[in-house]
Amino acid sequence: MRRHLTVTVADSHTGALPELAERLARAGMNVDQVLAAVGVITGSADDAQLADIGALDGVGAVEEQSSFQLAPPDADVQ
Amino acid sequence: MQSGEQGQTQAVQTTGRSVVVFADDVRGDTVAIAAALRSIAGVSRIAGTLETGMLDPDEAALAEAITFNALGVAVVKADPRRLRGAIAISGTSNGPIVAVEPERIMRAIAHSASAHFSDDEQFTWGLRATGVDTTSATGSAIRIAILDTGLDVGHPDFAGRAITARSFAAGQSADDGQGHGTHCTGSACGSASPAEGRRYGVAAEAEIFVGKVLNDNGAGTDANILAGIDWAITNGCQIISMSLGADVATVSQAYETVGRRALEAGSLIVAAAGNNASRSDGFLGFVGMPANSPSIMAIAAVDSDLKIADFSAASNPAAAGGQVDLAGPGVAVYSSWPMPQRTNTISGTSMATPHVAGIAALIAQKTGARAQALWDALVESAQALDLPATDVGAGLAQAPD
Numbered sequence: 001m002r003r004h005l006t007v008t009v010a011d012s013h014t015g016a017l018p019e020l021a022e023r024l025a026r027a028g029m030n031v032d033q034v035l036a037a038v039g040v041i042t043g044s045a046d047d048a049q050l051a052d053i054g055a056l057d058g059v060g061a062v063e064e065q066s067s068f069q070l071a072p073p074d075a076d077v078q
Numbered sequence: 079m080q081s082g083e084q085g086q087t088q089a090v091q092t093t094g095r096s097v098v099v100f101a102d103d104v105r106g107d108t109v110a111i112a113a114a115l116r117s118i119a120g121v122s123r124i125a126g127t128l129e130t131g132m133l134d135p136d137e138a139a140l141a142e143a144i145t146f147n148a149l150g151v152a153v154v155k156a157d158p159r160r161l162r163g164a165i166a167i168s169g170t171s172n173g174p175i176v177a178v179e180p181e182r183i184m185r186a187i188a189h190s191a192s193a194h195f196s197d198d199e200q201f202t203w204g205l206r207a208t209g210v211d212t213t214s215a216t217g218s219a220i221r222i223a224i225l226d227t228g229l230d231v232g233h234p235d236f237a238g239r240a241i242t243a244r245s246f247a248a249g250q251s252a253d254d255g256q257g258h259g260t261h262c263t264g265s266a267c268g269s270a271s272p273a274e275g276r277r278y279g280v281a282a283e284a285e286i287f288v289g290k291v292l293n294d295n296g297a298g299t300d301a302n303i304l305a306g307i308d309w310a311i312t313n314g315c316q317i318i319s320m321s322l323g324a325d326v327a328t329v330s331q332a333y334e335t336v337g338r339r340a341l342e343a344g345s346l347i348v349a350a351a352g353n354n355a356s357r358s359d360g361f362l363g364f365v366g367m368p369a370n371s372p373s374i375m376a377i378a379a380v381d382s383d384l385k386i387a388d389f390s391a392a393s394n395p396a397a398a399g400g401q402v403d404l405a406g407p408g409v410a411v412y413s414s415w416p417m418p419q420r421t422n423t424i425s426g427t428s429m430a431t432p433h434v435a436g437i438a439a440l441i442a443q444k445t446g447a448r449a450q451a452l453w454d455a456l457v458e459s460a461q462a463l464d465l466p467a468t469d470v471g472a473g474l475a476q477a478p479d
Contacts, residue, residue, distance in 0.1 A: 006300050006332045014339075033301060035308035037343065038336040042301040061331035066367060068303065068322050070227070070296030071426075073257040077353050077389050078321075078426035 004065040005029065005053070007041040013058030014039040020058045027052045091458055092180040092472075096158040097151060098143075099177040105150030114174040115143050118165055119154055153181055159453075162372035163338065166329040166399045176395055179467060180457070195382045197412060202278045203382040204265070204407025204433055210280050210440075213477040217281025217439035222267055223310035223318045224432065225303060226259030228252045228290035230416035233260060235272045240285045244309055246302040247293040255294030257415050261422060262321045263288060264414030266432035267439070275421060278413045280436025280477070281443075287315050292322060300332065303368075307336055311343050316442050316452070319435035320349040320374075321428035323366040329399035330367050337373030341449040348375040348435050350427035351402050352391035362468075363391035370400040375453060378470050379408020379430040386469045390427055393468040404460055405470035406430030406437075434475045444478045 007029075013020050014036075021034045021041055028049035033042045042065070045053060054062045071078050098119070104110040108126065115121040125141035138144050145152040154161065158180045165175055195203035201211045229236070231243060231253060243252035254260045267286050268279020289306035292298040303322070310318045318340065340347050347368075355363030369376035379387040387409050394400035408430030415422035438456055441447060447455045460473040 004299065004301065006304065006330075008332045008335045033305055035304055037308045037311040038304060038339055040304050040308070040332055040336060042304065060335065063300075063330060063332055065300040066324050066326060066330070068292065068298045068324050070256070070258050070292060070322070070428075071353075072296070076425055078258055078261075078424050078428045 001047050002044055003047065004044050005042065006063045006065050007053070007059055008061040008063070009039040009041060010058050010060035016058065017041065020056070023056055024053060027056060029053055091183040093183060094157060095181040096154045096156055096161050097179045097181050098154050098161070098175055099179070100150040100152070101174050101176050102150065104174045106148055108147045110174060111145055111147055111150070111152065115145070115152060115154065118168055118175060119143070119156060119161055121154055159372045162399060162401070163334060166334055166372060167331070193384045197276060199276060201276055202412050204411055205277060205280065207382070207384065207407055208433060208437060208475055209477040210437070213440055213479065215440035215444045215478050216270070217267065217284030217436065217443050219285070220281065220317070220439040220442045221285045221287055221313065221315040222281060222435055222439050223287040223289055223306070223313070223315040224259060224263045224266055225289040225291045225306040225310065225318060225320045226262050226322065227256040227292045227294065227296060228254035228259045229263045229288040230254050230260045233414055233417055235264065235269045235414050241288060242286070242313065243288040243290070245290040246305045247290050247298065250290065250293055252288055252290045254416055256292070256296050257422065258296060258321070258428065259288070259290065259292070260416050261413045261424065262319065262428060262432040265411065265429060266319055266436040268414055276412070280433055281439035284436070284439045287313055298322070304332065304336060307340065307347065311340055311345050315345055316448055317435050317438045318345055318347045319432050320347065320368065321431045323350050323352045323369055325352060325354045326367040327364050327370065327394055327400060328367070329370050333368035334371040334373055334399070337371045341373060344448045346375065346438060346449055346452050348377055348431055348438065350431045351376040351378045353389040353426050355389055355391050357386065357388045364394035365391050365400040365402060370394070372399050372401070375403045375434070376401060377427060377431040377434050378402045378405040379425070379427045380405045380463070380470065380474060381409035384463055384474065386465055387425065390469065395468070401471070402469060403471040404434055404456060405463065405474050406433035437475045437477050440477050
């Protein structure tokens with residue numbers, strides 16, 4: 001199954017995001033965003049690739065993306 | 079207008095130390111408590127009421143932690159947020175430590191405050207309750223990012239303002255097709271003199287950075303929101319306001335890390351604690367993601383009697399993160415709404431959050447405080463409320479004089 005992922009880059013690698021993004025791509029991740037100020041890389045990958053992605057040097061955490069949904073604009077509580 | 083007494087209300091002061099509360103099953107277990115302090119908090123020099131039942135004051139002065147084993151409580155010389163972060167990262171959120179609170183300086187209170195505010199011709203009740211009605215601060219030269227559904231940039235109340243807008247919602251402009259973002263932007267930094275009606279905005283001269291991270295249906299993902307935070311930090315926003323959350327109790331490593339990196343970069347993130355309580359039915363709810371990250375300030379909602387809102391989520395006693403830090407006005411909040419409707423009155427921790435963001439901008443302008451120092455200043459200047467800290471944290475945010 002294809003999953004949308006948030007990869008938190010370890011403090012040791014926040015200065016080397018493009019290089020880590022390349023290694024993530026080689027490990028099978030489709031990289032969507034490289035966010036330098038927060039040290040996060042987002043994208044998607046298949047379940048079978050998650051272990052390889054998580055094991056890469058410089059990857060602090062791999063989490064499946066969450067969705068957010070506001071209440072409808074006419075709701076009393078927002 | 080306030081009809082109650084203000085004289086006895088005062089700011090909560092904290093010592094910089096943490097009060098650590100242990101689970102019932104290790105209470106009284108000296109060895110287990112010491113082991114938890116060592117492994118999770120990294121504390122080695124521990125003084126306690128262990129052998130004699132009495133605390134040696136000389137020993138206590140040198141110790142990094144003082145344990146009250148029979149109570150299952152320890153006072154630790156470490157910043158509470160750092161400690162919560164360490165616990166969240168260690169993955170022991172179901173372990174021996176159930177809560178970390180800032181150690182507060184307590185004073186005797188003669189009797190509790192009663193208060194009632196209401197909207198009047200000049201100001202909303204929320205601006206009256208937080209002292210925005212009398213502050214000399216404006217938020218000038220401070221940048222506030224509102225990460226939400228965008229802004230009705232043609233709204234007359236925002237005419238002439240410095241606004242930078244960017245959409246992270248696929249295929250949509252930063253214009254607000256929902257309403258929520260325009261309402262939150264209004265509370266945080268609406269005009270000091272709107273063309274019609276009373277004032278509802280806190281930091282009326284702040285620079286506005288509108289990041290549309292939720293689409294016109296009010297939906298977004300981590301990818302949108304993290305990109306919005308990245309953009310806000312890159313643009314030097316000192317305050318990032320996020321009236322959004324998911325009813326997820328688990329602390330996200332991404333948001334916890336990003337909140338910390340934002341603070342390191344000079345940006346304070348405030349987020350809505352969540353609306354998942356139903357207090358009248360006995361449900362206290364829990365602080366949702368991302369406000370449950372210890373590095374992100376979680377905001378509860380109070381009403382115009384300064385009572386906790388029925389929907390406002392409480393600190394989660396079963397998780398290391400998930401603590402409410404501060405409260406803001408969040409019931410029957412009047413603010414801007416996309417034209418032609420112009421204004422709307424709604425409720426939520428979403429409405430409380432931008433009030434605190436705006437007040438943070440006032441304090442930042444007035445004191446020069448940024449990031450962690452700004453967090454501390456917000457907590458220290460908050461008005462203590464006659465409510466549990468698990469509901470409102472340090473109390474109601476207050477504008478500087």
